[in-house]
Amino acid sequence: MKNMGEAVNIKRLAQELNISIATVSKALNDSYEISLKTKNRVWNLAKELNYTPNPAASNLRSNKTKTIAVVIPCVANNFFSLSIMGIEEIARQYGYHVLIYQTHENIEAEKAFTNSLLNGRVDGILTSVSSSEYNSEYYANLVKKIPLVFFDRVYEDLDAVKVTTDDYEIAFEATEHLIECGCTKIAYLFGLENLPAGKARFAGYCDALKAHGIAVSEQLIVKYQDNEEFNLQQIKELLGKYKPDALFSSIEEFIIPAYCACREMGLQIPNEVKILSFSNLSTAKLLSPSLTTISQPAFEIGREAAKCLFKILNNKQLDDEQNIILKSVLTKRESTGC
């Protein structure tokens, strides 16, 4: 083992082997300009000295970072943490590093993060946007400046790849399921109302009601606020005043307040009120009673979004379609009782 005193960089390798740093660099990058013999000498010494290229220098010169950013509302959410797993799996395959940024549904933070990524910190961005506003002008500009793929929570009509799920269809199907179980006063717990996903889910709900001759009632709609206690009170008020026979929750965050509200009001699930929710909760089947869910393929969404981004980064042709739509799954359990 050679002297390990000084830092081991390309210069050091060149010195020890009595060749130029250009040759070392090219050898390390497996350039056709370098003979196999020389490459082997370089590779062996690099391994022996535990050489790894300095990323800052490499980034600076080549303008590539081998890093992507994931900008999402929150990590502590089953959907997003699963998405990250999918993203990470693909990133590993491509040898990329993954930066995480949480917006906490704050659009200013969202802008600040993405802006700070434009100076060459990352090669591309994967994002699921904040639900607090729908500000497509900002993103219309952003997608011109950096490769970006939206997943689940997207901005429509932008020149960017979007990976989503069949929100409308599955919400329609779920609503029909409730109707088939005998429900006629189906309340809707409304989340993501500013986003296409939220609107599609709501549209699926409305259209399913109409298709079965049921009117959509404003009174049966509760909108999500970022306040646990408030949501609980809203649902209790809904249950008390308008006596719905089902709660269709469009986001996971409503599950706990919905169950709690029913308990506190002494309402039996599913006998007196049925519950169905969008959710990636792994313990849905253990709830009391077990919860009928629409689960999105979060892991696959992450994988698919990451794959698209890497295709773009590698200048590969995207399969014509910019909108990738994956299927969600409706799993019927006790909370809808049939």
Added chain:
Amino acid sequence: MKNMGEAVNIKRLAQELNISIATVSKALNDSYEISLKTKNRVWNLAKELNYTPNPAASNLRSNKTKTIAVVIPCVANNFFSLSIMGIEEIARQYGYHVLIYQTHENIEAEKAFTNSLLNGRVDGILTSVSSSEYNSEYYANLVKKIPLVFFDRVYEDLDAVKVTTDDYEIAFEATEHLIECGCTKIAYLFGLENLPAGKARFAGYCDALKAHGIAVSEQLIVKYQDNEEFNLQQIKELLGKYKPDALFSSIEEFIIPAYCACREMGLQIPNEVKILSFSNLSTAKLLSPSLTTISQPAFEIGREAAKCLFKILNNKQLDDEQNIILKSVLTKRESTGC
């Protein structure tokens, strides 16, 4: 607005203002060498042109990345996703970026990731180590090379900060709770057996039994495997053969198989068998029946670990103690029925 054609860097700012790039750089960094008048000129133009420093160049020259890495087994785990939230909160305060690496309990991946971080990609590392092995030699070397803080899953006896919880005490307390509820044959669902946390939890369980004159029985111990079906079968076998009156689970991953096993065996919780588990599941109170949990302060652990790392990075004195121990909370619910 000036010409936005070319890239906006320090050189560009210098040209427009007719000063040197050195002055611009110093002004941007608020150096005492520069007059307030010049600073203001620079700051204003920088803002106008939307200048942000190139991180690669900055990193290369200054050897600081304003980036930390979080190396954990898996994001899709309530404990870790909450930890990440805590870490992120602190990182934002310090203006740091956060890289995420998942080891999936694979020690080779763990080594590969951490090694790839030693070339100046990050300023420091936060990690919760893999449970598959206990290989402290590797980490003994690692902590000499880069600022590193362990959280929850740590290597002991190393010269590094470790943020953990009161595993022994809380496991003792939880076991006593089961005993007070009348249990005498308390089975132990053993996870993290290679790690200090896992050993401490088990020790707390054993000592509590002994303190109450109950012998520890090998037969009542089931060890975790990374195989859902296998764990389920093991627990069913345990329940069938040895008829324990309680299951004490040391990790969240046992909850679903434990509940399922009881259901499939037709055993009533908590009447015939009580269940208690370490867990950060937000829906613990909604389970059927609601689950008595030991919940670790995951968010705070992340915060605390990050704070320590930044203290180290800023050369601040650490409050003498290298071991920070936070308290877990035992929440009694229906599954232990008293």
Added chain:
DNA sequence: CATGCACGCGAAAACGTTTACGTAATTAAA
């Protein structure tokens, strides 16, 4: 009037790569 000293700023090197270009030696084509 000479000396010393802040003050404000600039010149230039340095960080560790990548890469365009040049060049010498060897081989193939004419």
Added chain:
DNA sequence: TTTAATTACGTAAACGTTTTCGCGTGCATG
């Protein structure tokens, strides 16, 4: 044999910062 092409490598510039050192000016001090 001459010329062209290929192979294998080296030189040096470039990426955008930070930082050391030095210089000139103005002011106060002796």
